[in-house]
Amino acid sequence: MMILKAYTVPHPPIIIPEIGRGEERKIQATIDAYHAIAKEIRDLQPDTIIISSPHSTVYSNYFHISPHSKASGSFISFGFPTISTNVSYDTTLVQRIEELAILSDIPAGTQGERDNQLDHGVLVPLYFINQYYSDYKLVRIGPSGLSSQEHYRLGQTIQKALDSDKKVIYIASGDLSHKLKKDGPYGFVKEGPIFDREIVSILNEANFLKLLSLDSTLCHKAAECGYGSFNIMAGVLDGYDVISNVYSYEGPFGVGYVVAGFTPTSPNINRHFLSQYNESLQEGQRSIRNHEDEYVTLARQSLEYYINHHKPLPRPKNLSKELTSSKAGVFVSLHKNGRLRGCIGTTGPTTICIADEIIHNAISAGTRDPRFPKVTAKELPDIIYSVDVLFPPEAITSINDLDPKRYGVIVKSGYKSGLLLPNLNGVDTAEEQVDIARQKAGIHKKDNYTLKRFEVIRHH
Structure with a gap:
């Protein structure tokens, strides 16, 4: 009926x-x-x-x-x-x-x-x-x-x-x-x-x-x-x-x-x-994967391998020197159906190269982000990946030194620290950017806190 x-x-x-x-x-x-x-x-x-x-x-x-x-x-x-x-x-x-x-x-x-x-x-x-x-x-x-x-x-x-x-x-x-x-x-x-x-x-x-x-x-x-x-x-x-x-x-x-x-x-x-919506989405995802670079491909392969085999992906042998010889902090972000599904990263290098940083953080984004349940094997075809490679953060003295489209921000007060990447949908002002990063860290608006900014190279 x-x-x-x-x-x-x-x-x-x-x-x-x-x-x-x-x-x-x-x-x-x-x-x-x-x-x-x-x-x-x-x-x-x-x-x-x-x-x-x-x-x-x-x-x-x-x-x-x-x-x-x-x-x-x-x-x-x-x-x-x-x-x-x-x-x-x-x-x-x-x-x-x-x-x-x-x-x-x-x-x-x-x-x-x-x-x-x-x-x-x-x-x-x-x-x-x-x-x-x-x-x-x-x-x-x-x-x-x-x-x-x-x-x-x-x-x-x-x-x-x-x-x-x-x-x-x-x-x-x-x-x-x-x-x-x-x-x-x-x-x-x-x-x-x-x-x-x-x-x-x-x-x-x-x-x-x-x-x-x-x-x-x-x-x-x-x-x-x-x-x-x-x-x-x-x-x-x-x-x-x-x-x-x-x-x-x-x-x-x-x-x-x-x-x-x-x-x-x-x-x-x-x-x-x-x-109809899912068919359109899948077509778009196939197009995205056809154009993803090796940073994004490595992030995707890392999470898929871990979900399916329950162990980290061995570093592939055919990677560029840019990935295997350089060190940097890396954030891996996952989206599903237009919504954030996980994001974990490091502000500075914690491994011997960017490739290992991506492998580690892709797994963490899919399985260790406390805001979300672990990504399941069923979800993997629907996940869209982006990889941000961070330049070293620099201290700033004023919110006026921020530009949310160009710079990410780190807000720190004592042991509390919150980070927000640059150029995110819906974040249009430096004030919004600082407020979101501050709230993520549990820092009150009236608390004393310091600011750092950083730039990224985004791969998506």
């Missing part, structure tokens, strides 16, 4: 009249759109409503599905404990999704719920729906820090889990950029309105391939909270023609709110977007 309909909705608590106290009238178009979709849901009479909310229990590498049979929640954190909702969960569908996720090697399940209270990402849409219809059970899912592709795969799994005897709708709860206005609560960045325009266009066209491919740096800079939910929804609609309708978009408070609906119609083999 295909999903009956899917929606994207925002979740500003200010939309509730008691909380907004008149301010909600500034987003009247969103209110009207909410009433319109609530009436549609009443007419559809679903047995189950699935809601993904970024304010549910969220993990970096795991999709949490709320367990138990019942749940409740209120707007107590916004000062209104009497505005509350009670729901029953569809435990049968929850169990089915969890089982299929395990079979599909998707990290999703019901373990590790930190708070069983319904969050406002769920409460806001239910506030409107319950005015018209309440004879349903709920499934609540938290997005994760995993890639857009993994969110889409979870959506595909949800589609497979649907029972032919149940009528189900999907609600992707999430706001767009939180940085649309200088006088807004989160300030303004130029990426904010760019992101919102992209998303509204994507939703209007139901162009989920473009949704999957959206630049992760743009999403991060825009400070959005709906992208993960939207990708799960796209996966739920995988393989079907879709009639789309954007009911409203507005952002008077500096946060983007979009309400859109999607009605699946007939199957369409041309709308399996994840396979």
Whole structure:
């Protein structure tokens, strides 16, 4: 059974009249759109409503599905404990999704719920729906820090889990950029309105391939909270023609709110977007490997050999003298699906040559970066490598001596030290560069610290 309909909705608590106290009238178009979709849901009479909310229990590498049979929640954190909702969960569908996720090697399940209270990402849409219809059970899912592709795969799994005897709708709860206005609560960045325009266009066209491919740096800079939910929804609609309708978009408070609906119609083999995305990605990776230099090739061979043979790669005999006769610090960076997957390096030489430095640090980047689990053999074809060979760092006296496109930075305070490479996507100013390096080292902004800069030769 295909999903009956899917929606994207925002979740500003200010939309509730008691909380907004008149301010909600500034987003009247969103209110009207909410009433319109609530009436549609009443007419559809679903047995189950699935809601993904970024304010549910969220993990970096795991999709949490709320367990138990019942749940409740209120707007107590916004000062209104009497505005509350009670729901029953569809435990049968929850169990089915969890089982299929395990079979599909998707990290999703019901373990590790930190708070069983319904969050406002769920409460806001239910506030409107319950005015018209309440004879349903709920499934609540938290997005994760995993890639857009993994969110889409979870959506595909949800589609497979649907029972032919149940009528189900999907609600992707999430706001767009939180940085649309200088006088807004989160300030303004130029990426904010760019992101919102992209998303509204994507939703209007139901162009989920473009949704999957959206630049992760743009999403991060825009400070959005709906992208993960939207990708799960796209996966739920995988393989079907879709009639789309954007009911409203507005952002008077500096946060983007979009309400859109999607009605699946007939199957369409041309709308399996994840396979299209992966084919495009693999073609790009083949092209990259055809043009990689010996530094990158050595890094790739080193990690692949270690993962497959459980021991370091013996230094190849056909390397250039540049690799075997010179010493330098080296950083090896791994990316997967456009996201960092590991990065380890040395600021100065620790081995007898650059080649050995690359071999050692490539293995460490894939298996010893504490921010990530170890790279698996299954992931190796998807890894993109870059190798930075460092020039010796030099002390500087002012942040004005930095240029994030040319220089990397080392921030040091006592025994704490943080490093950031140059010319990274999303790092546009020296202030951003120093802040990221400082935070990596656990150095407080008010601590006394010194700065060093360095240049690199990047191979990628």
